[in-house]
Amino acid sequence: MKTYTGRSVCGGIAVGKVIVIGNRGHQAERYRIEAVDPEMGRMDRAVQTAREQIRELYERALKEVGEANAAIFEAHRIMLEDEDYLGAMREMIRAELVNAEYAAAVTGDHFAEMFAGMEDDYMKARSEDVKDISRRLIRILQGREEAEFSFVEPSVVVAEDLSPSETVQMDQEKILAFVTVHGSANSHAAILARTMNIPALTGVPVDLNEIHTGMTAIVDGSAGEVIFEPTEAQRGRAEIRKREEQERIRLLQELKGKKSETTDGRAIRIYANIGSIGDVSHALENDAEGIGLFRSEFLYLGRNDLPSEEEQFLAYRQVLQAMGQKHVIIRTLDIGADKQAECFQLEREENPAMGYRAIRICLKQPELFKTQLRALLRAAVYGNLSIMYPMIISVEEVRQIYRFVEEAAQELKQAGIPYRIPEQGIMVETPAAVMISDELAELVDFFSIGTNDLTQYTLAIDRQNQRLEDFCDPHHRAILRMIRMVIDNAHKCGKWAGICGELAADTELTGELIRMGVDELSVAPSMILEVRKRVRENRQSAVVKARWQ
């Protein structure tokens, strides 16, 4: 018996036979070429063949794992069009007179390393894509067939890492769990595991020489543990937990496509909170009815320069297009306090949570704000977008924002660029915004209550300080009364009110929030079906003593 722990990317329990996918390293010998042109021709033909294979894989993935997962091959296609990547390989052949395989291997390693060093998890995961593409090119150049990834028996797949194209070629029905030594939470195997709701672990320090095909393993996704060759007693306990877990998942899966409606017919919109473009697939996999909070900070974090209007526009458009006609609420920049970004070089403050942050930075730096606004107004043409502003404390701030939105629209109009001014709402996450929510409701299209910050400011409890956990009651009546007040004030003006802080996913409160009249709950993708289940079990008109009273 051998137990290892790793990082869980999907919970659940699996018990079964192991299949080890061995090291498929892309060894490519280096040799000197005599003439450059024929070698360039070889490289160009290999790139062409790879593009055709990727197209076929895309079609196949589309059928088998849906559009969100198939989109990974879009990244491969783009890489195969990328002039920097292709140019680097060609330049190596020309300048160093090396063979195409070697140029593909070295360039692939170089680009993979560059992506792996990036802060953003989504970009980090692209490192696997480049490796995958480079391996493909080498295989084509060497005239080798793709390895066989179909296996007969349902199995726990153990590997150094798994590329998207390898994962997609596996028979989905036969995968019990994934255990990989490397790979990120955004890898294709991880996304697939979450889609299929099977346990998956990454960063498991197994020595693949000691583990072999045919062994038995228990993978406990929630505990982040894998046991090879377990004892009979361990097996028995795992089997029981597995049956319980399967039943829970089966019941939740049945809720996909179902309405999020109370027993007395009140529909609550259940949206997803996301923090990167990669998360859109998680939202769709879990049947989100929309995106209720897209934290746009991911565009600014982990870099020294600011994202351009074009870069932002492309990112927002990608999300809108992936969501089709579904509603997408993008929140403008919310930097500062718990979210620091090097590109702003913010001065140190005594009390950053109450400092120069979020909308305050935007209002003080109009060019920065208008760049984001122009990108959003342009993207609005491509889908069902709403814009949401964080950390509002006054009516004047909202008026000032509208003036900037108007200026951004005028600038686009003058430049002849298509745009649309979408619905605009605010986050209600300061006690000030709660207390004047009657006035604010007249100005905005909707409210989304940010209970994370609202709790911090109301209870005077730093949300980052773990020592204060004992003092923090997330169900404090002050917070519940505030939520009630905000919803009431929104409704009096015919506006809607949702919650996008963590409290929205607190299923102990779902009934209470429904009875307060909440219109939307925006939660982590993995919580969508759980919250839908709660909504469907509740009555809005139920007579229950309210906790806020």
Ligand code: PEP
């Ligand atoms: C909140 O404050 O509740 C919220 C949703 O925003 P963030 O957690 O990003 O501050």
Ligand code: MG
């Ligand atoms: Mg907040």
